[in-house]
Amino acid sequence: MKFFYNISKVEDYEYIVVRLEEDNLSGAGAILPIRKRGENYKIFMGIIEEYRSLIEHTTSDEAFLITEKLNKHFPGHPKVTFAIQAAMLSLFSKKHNIELQKLIGGLETPRNELCGERLFPEYEGDVLKLRCLAQDSSSNLTRTYVLTKYPKNEMDEVLSALSTNFKYLEVLSWRELL
Structure with a gap:
């Protein structure tokens, strides 16, 4: 699986978009850092990098297990695991043609x-x-x-x-x- 993440900017606000690709199909997720909660995109980027190798060695068929794997590896980051799982589920649905x-x-x-x-x-x-x-x-x-x-x-x-x-x-x- 190919794993991409980048900073997107809109109206002087930065947020993170994650994209997973497999068999010419892709799924996307996003993470909105909420400043008033003390969140910052830089922290989320570090967490994503921690998960990078684990994600690259999975397939979309593991979409139902990915959150457990990520939490076992580096627990306590729900916004990042949610975005990655959303991208995997989107990819899984396209791959298996299930809405x-x-x-x-x-x-x-x-x-x-x-x-x-x-x-x-x-x-x-x-x-x-x-x-x-x-x-x-x-x-x-x-x-x-x-x-x-x-x-x-x-x-x-x-x-x-x-x-x-x-x-x-x-x-x-x-x-x-x-």
Whole structure:
């Protein structure tokens, strides 16, 4: 697998785009450093470099295991693992011709309203964990899934498919998070 990452800039704001390629297909993910949370793109670049060799020696068929492998190697970096897993799932869906909605989506048509705790998927670090979390009927906790619109619509397909597992939805522009 080929692994690329670079800094993208929009309106004097820098964020990271990761791209995975395999068999002339590609998947992308992105990481938005939120300054008011003390995040910086330089820190994320170092974490990505730590994961580089591990990712280059995987295949898209390991999309369902990649987060566990990354966390075992260097734990505690959910935004980076989420972006990489999103890129791998996107690549996996293209390679096997399976719609992302069928792969990670649910049956809900979420209502555009706030209700309960706000859930930012990037901070959970695992797409599949979020899918299961949404379907956990034993929890009485109501969550509003926050779908972030990235500057160039990176991860839109993954985040949109994942949102259909939740009853409530809030859509935010990347600018609103800064």
